Amino acid sequence: MDILHSKIYGAELPGTPLLVFHGLFGMLDNWGSFGKEMGEYFPVHLIDLRNHGKSFHSEEMSHDDLAHDILHYMDFNGFIKANLLGHSLGGKAVMQFAVKYPVKVQKLIVVDISPKAYPPHHQGILKALQSVDFNTISTRQQAEAVLQQYIPEKSVIQFLAKNLYWTDDKKLAWRFNLKTLAEKYSQFVSNAIKFGIYSGETLFIAGAKSNYILPQDEFQIRQQFPEASVVQIADAGHWVQAENPRDFNETVKDFLIENRPN
Secondary structure, eight states: OOOOOEEEEEETTSSEEEEOOOOOOGGGGGHHHHHHHHHTTTTTTEETTSTTTTOOOSSOOHHHHHHHHHHHHHHHHTTTTTTEEEHHHHHHHHHHHHSSGGGEEEEEESSSSSSSSOOOOHHHHHHHHHOOTTTTSSSSSHHHHHHHHHOOEEEEHHHHHHHEEEEEEEOOOOOHHHHHHHHTHHHSSOOOOOOOOSEEHHHHHEEEOOOSSOGGGHHOOOOHHHTEEEETTTTTOOHHHSSHHHHHHHHHHHHSSSSSOO
16 A cells, blocks of 8 residues: 655644645645744644655546545554645645545645636646656756746746656656646546535635635535635735745644634
8 A cells, every 4th residue: 555755844742733735736845834834833744645746656546546545644654633734636635535534634724725626727737748858858947948838937837847856867757647647637627526524623725816716616615614714815826825924824823723822
């Protein structure tokens, strides 16, 4: 049984652990600053989803698969309960886990994603990534130059380029499993999470400048997560934790730490 790769902060601290899951094309390193800060209060596990970062590659990539990976990770570490935080695709994973295994979740945090199905919207990125030919490219700059032909946003190119690494035979490659992510894209983006109810404490965090959680989504959110609150973080788009880390981190601490003075 494959176990997801993780980096742990505050392992020696008491309290319910917080498991953190990144979004599509991301990796646990994207959450390093957050993990260090939160790791001063309770144990924090930053985790690479399957087909991402240093976690195992697989031909399967459904919401159920991601939920099973979380269950296996918790069982492997002996966790009866955990707090879960997921951003974007990671948010879909923790939502699916919470409705499937509600007794395993203490509190749930979902960042800038709702339970609904989303229309395909990464076609340009997938085309850009598939256009990088590592048989002819030998530098990171050359790879980024190919991406620039398809992607106008410099921040998105930098985000994707963090996944470049040198293989043992001195070739550049992507850390994520691009083949499976492209083939199974509709399974994890264009599908809603399966219906189920998690009635524990739940916080949805939306970027005020993002359109991933719309006002009309709150009805569906509360159908499956009846105790949910939806909070907007000012001056932040989809990458909420990176664009306004101060307000984001305070919001998470207020939700997770009982009797915290304001």
